[in-house]
Amino acid sequence: MRVLLVLAGLLWSGAGVLADEVNLSLNADSVRAEYARPFASRPLQWDLGWMHHTDNGDALHASLNVTGKLKEGGAPITGGVGLRLAYTNGDASNQTGYGLAVGGFAHYVFPRYDRLSLRGHAYYAPGVLSGNDMEEYQDYALQLAYNVLREADAYVGLRYVSADYEEASSANYSTWLHVGMAFRF
Numbered sequence: 451m452r453v454l455l456v457l458a459g460l461l462w463s464g465a466g467v468l469a470d471e472v473n474l475s476l477n478a479d480s481v482r483a484e485y486a487r488p489f490a491s492r493p494l495q496w497d498l499g500w501m502h503h504t505d506n507g508d509a510l511h512a513s514l515n516v517t518g519k520l521k522e523g524g525a526p527i528t529g530g531v532g533l534r535l536a537y538t539n540g541d542a543s544n545q546t547g548y549g550l551a552v553g554g555f556a557h558y559v560f561p562r563y564d565r566l567s568l569r570g571h572a573y574y575a576p577g578v579l580s581g582n583d584m585e586e587y588q589d590y591a592l593q594l595a596y597n598v599l600r601e602a603d604a605y606v607g608l609r610y611v612s613a614d615y616e617e618a619s620s621a622n623y624s625t626w627l628h629v630g631m632a633f634r635f
Contacts (some may be wrong), residue, residue: 460551464565475609475630480623482609482630493517495530501611506621507541507613511589513573515554529556534573536587538613540621546615547584549575565597571607586614602633 473484486497495517501509515530531554539546553573560566575587593607607630611623 461531469634471632471634473630473632475628477624477628482624488517501623503623505542506623507539508624509536509538509613511536520556527556527558530554534589536575537588538584538587538621540613540615540618542621545583545615545618547580547582547615549580549584549587551575551587551589567595569593569595583615583617584613585616588612601634603633605630
């Protein structure tokens with residue numbers, strides 16, 4: 451937890467004032483809040499997130515990604531690749547752990563329907579990059595978003611966030627469907 455707070459402070463101090471994003475999503479069993487911010491003078495973006503599952507506990511993360519356009523033209527695909535430091539507290543398993551996940555994200559705006567977009571991310575930490583009680587961490591999501599306002603999207607998506615522990619079965623922090631809103635300012 452302390453590592454995440456120190457990383458957050460370092461990232462905040464190095465960021466400029468650009469398009470920040472606050473993202474809140476939920477389903478019947480879990481809620482996730484995220485804050486993302488690009489660096490002012492570099493093609494980098496950092497984000498912080500917290501997820502709570504009613505039975506399985508909490509998952510925190512801090513990510514740093516190199517960002518850019520994956521495709522040029524009328525409907526560019528933007529994205530990033532990087533690292534995600536994740537910390538989990540498995541209430542049901544009574545175990546905690548951390549992992550350094552590798553992965554990235556992508557965002558595609560449909561050319562003929564510019565209010566619709568598809569976005570997703572994938573981060574994975576195998577056992578060699580995990581510690582404490584954690585043996586593996588996975589965080590995957592795919593979302594279909596509708597641009598309600600210029601600075602706000604509503605979306606529906608599929609998400610899977612899970613951690614495997616040494617002496618307990620895996621803890622699923624989010625599975626299946628979720629709905630959410632993303633706000634940019």
